[in-house]
Amino acid sequence: MLAIRKHFCWVYGLSAFVCLGFAVVLLLAIGSPQRLRLLPLHALAAVTMLVLAAVFFAAFWTTLNGRSSSRLWSLAASSIIILATLLPGIVTHQFAISSLPIFALGFCGILAAFLRPQAFAPKKIHEPLALPGDFTSGQINRVAQGLTLCISLGVWLWWQSWLRAEHIVAFNGFLIQLGISVFVLLAITLIHEFGHAVVGMLAGMKLRAFFIGPFQWRLSDAEWEFEFKPKGLLLVDGITALVPGKKGFDRRQYISMTAAGPAINVLAGGVACFIALRHVGGLPVQVNALIALIGAWSLGLAASNLLPFRTAGGYSDGAVVLQLLSDGAFADFHMSIARIGSSLVSSIRPRDYDIDTIQHAARCIGQGRQALLLWLHAFCHSLDTGKREEAGKVLENAEVICLASASNIPAELQTTLVFGNALVRHDPEGARFWWNRLQAQKPRHLNADYWRAASALHWIEGNLDDARRAWEKSSALAAQLPKAGAYDFSRDCCTLLRDELDRTAVAIPA
Secondary structure (H helix, E strand, O other), rough: HHHHHHHHHHHHHHHHHHHHHHHHHHHHHOOOHHHHHHHHHHHHHHHHHHHHHHHHHHHHHHHOOOOOOOOHHHHHHHHHHHHHHHHHHHHHHHOOOOHHHHHHHHHHHHHHHHHHHHHHEEEEEEOOOOOOOOOHHHHHHHHHHEEEEEEHHHHHHHHHHHHHHHOOOOOOOOOHHHHHHHHHHHHHHHHHHHHHHHHHOOOOOEEEEEEOOOOEEEEEEOOOOOEHHHHHHHOOEEEEEEEEEEOOHHHHHHHHHHHHHHHHHHHHHHHHHHHHHHHHHHHOOHHHHHHHHHHHHHHHHHHHHHHOEEEOOOOOOHHHHHHHHHHOHHHHHHHHHHHHEEEEOOOOOHHHOOOOHHHHHHHOOOHHHHHHHHHHHHHHHHOOOOOHHHHHHHHHHHHHHHHOOOOOOOHHHHHHHHHHHHHHHOOOOHHHHHHHEEEEEHOOOOOOOHHHHHHHHHHHHHHHHHHHHHHHHHHHHOOOOOOOHHHHHHHHHHHHHHHHHHHHHHHOOO
């Protein structure tokens, strides 16, 4: 429900921006000599728009900050959205089908606020606050998504005025424009992620995942999987996951790969705008209009992506580039994670990690998923080098970060916590605690790590038959993994657990 709350929060913010824009236009029209006789009507309309903007902004602000009054303001804002779609039909006695999506949006807002009040309860949303040395600002982080929406809206309004100036009427209609918007955003995202992927692979990196809106390809245990998620059409975004294919990967290559996404957007946007605005090539007006929108939106979104900010999903490209250009903890984090990722495609094992750099970066960052990942990989390093006592202490650092985090950690990371508590620390209560948290997320991908964690839990709790069955599943899946350092380590972990199971079976009398 927090995800629904977050989306409606930005819907209200965007609506406030639109109403404020209309109010400004109406106020500027008041000074026109040709419209003096319409002064009272313009003034009333401007005041109305200002009031509506205030209501939408109140709904946006209270929802964003988890205030107790957010439910009331959300109901008011959603009711205004519904009335805005019904009023023209009531006046003209003709209801446009194209207004149904907006009506549905308002209805869903009322339903979420009225029938599910806990979604708008005064529970503060996890805020992506700035971390020391990450080159972001807490204020910018909180408004980054809204700023991107404002830039997108500004480009859209410019495009609408350009269409009118060019006398292009082929794209009238809400549904047509909605389809064009989704198509253009998918095209821009594809260009952006394509830039990351091509430059990364030229630098010797291997592609592990490629997301474009609802289209998601990922390499899972050496096999490519495709998944279509319709909700990706609501907020078009992209992800390109690459790992170094060799040990000698340096920071300049990482910077080039990261900067390639916004750079190709700027290049493509500039070329598209030049073609559209100069009417190069004598293209049909409809094609020219699409190229103009692609160009303007590419430039606008590239500018927002170069702004350094942090969201719940990670950092913008601009923030990552600044972090890599520095000599701070976040530069160490990115390079450490990149080199750790190379263990998926090379012979590098956890024992080969630069553990001093990993631990230094983890201590400096101190919190959040970045520090958690580093401590978990430090745990794998200690286990792979045979230092079990040290591995147990390192695992405590990861647990502290998990418990202090306001957001849930992915299920695949919790398998390490279950396995470590059982096999290394011999703590059945700790293993059961993290297993329950893992199960609460209803993991869908039951891989070798999942069954190994299940086996370790059953073993530490004394359920040897269940432990053996889970181990057999884990071992069979691990045997299918390709030859690479990370997968060799996974198979060795299975061997360690099997040895414990065998010793326990011998110790228990028949």
